[in-house]
Amino acid sequence: MKKALLILLTLFSFTAYAQDVLMQNGTVSACSGVFYDSGGAGGPYQSNEDLVLTICPDEAGSLVRLNFTAFSTQLGADTMTIYNGDSVASPVFGTFDGANNPGIVTATENNGSGCLTIQFISNATGTIDGWAADISCFTPCQTVVSQLDSATPAPNGDGYIRVCPNEEITLSGSGVFEFDGTGATYEWDLGDGNTIDGQTATFSYTTPGVFIVNLNIRDGNTDSDPLGCANTNLINQVIQVATEPSFSGTGAAETALCFGETTTIDGVVTPTLFANDCTPPVSGTTFLPDGSGAVYSTCITVDCFESDQLLTDPNQLITVCVNMEHSYSGDLDIRIVSPNGQEADLFTQAGFGTYFGGANDDGSNTPGVGADYCFSMSASTLLQNANTIIAGTNPPDDSYEPGTYLPIESFNELVGSPLNGQWCIELVDNITADNGFIFSWTLEFDPNIQPPELSFTPVTTSESWDSDPSITNTTGSTITVAPLTAGTHCYTYRVTDDFGCEYTEEVCIEMADDITADGSPATLTVCDGEDAVFNLTGTPNAIISYT
Known part of the structure; x- marks a missing residue:
């Protein structure tokens, strides 16, 4: 009866719903159940089999996956070949026999059918238990593109959003989905360590600077990623937050006036540059213990360029540039490794017992003195061909002269590497003798490749003194003031920049009291030609005039 069932199945394609699928000729659609050899769960398969079975997903857009939990055939005699597609003309995943278990086999995204085709051939003599594989399907990630739909304030002609500190910004965005955006989640990365969920975000920045904002999207497909498939693009919306200008030089010629005097007050404003600091950090110290084939790494993180x-x-x-010491240069290979794994050799084993730096060669782990060795495409000499000097201790010996040298491999090997990310110096200690230290290392990039939008200086668009009745003259940003009353008089210098930010500086002066007399002055007369003495004791408020 079992054989009759198998013959019947070979005549049709069918859809299996959580049922076992036996090896046979034909096509089945299944995303669950177990795939067995022709003998089923109890096995074994039969001799002289030559069967081709295609397993396809039961939903369009899905991919079939087989997880072989058991596999045993005659080694070199009974073979299974798995194809990435819906026929034996498809690309081959591999051929398996004996105990060579295929493991987990999944149709790939470039396989338009999502099917796997399995061919099994057994010879005429002997059979073994066969196999069992769990059948499942998964939906590959669709293409998801995030986009900025609206922004308040709107970007300028260069595409940057310019705001003042604490000024409210509202961004709205959406996703373009290859198939379906149902269940998608949205998160705005504000570039300052903060995030906001949702398609619309309203926020502000308290400090001046440049912030790169992105919209991160996850769809509802958790087959390929438990968090959902993510967008692969970056909108990289640049937001520049204005710097506060300097009012140094703003002030009055005289800050204390006698009654009735005048003074001038100068208004001076100097915009403040925000400069993107793209100097990579300097690494810490790394011990290079004695090893044979051991690999040591020391890394720094660069994060000041655009994300892509x-x-x-x-x-x-x-x-x-590397500051280091080591007592046997013939031990070492030194290379630079970029964030995506591209690498270029800086130095390879040479020089035998030549030191790097002022090495300590007493066999202990006591550090010697580091020397700076830089590598640049502008240099002309390899480090292995450098001059030597006497340096180090226990004993002092020949040491490569510090300087700038040509790397063994061109930095062209690093072209295509992301600028942002973890850059590493990697050393291979090839011989079991001697140790050393890397005390620090760093990179220097061409400053001209720094993104221009990451630095800015606001431009002053208007400047003036607030109106005041005591201002008697205005020349440019200089005013002349004549306070009408005694006391403190303050004047406000008001400035606006091209970010729309307004700043003020206040200058105050003191006007002294007017001199007044109590009552009417006495009239004292001197006769012509005669000397006269007037005693004014007791009359401090007297006003004396001569006529």
């Missing part, structure tokens, strides 16, 4: 910016020219990496 690449090294496009070898000369954009000006220097790689």
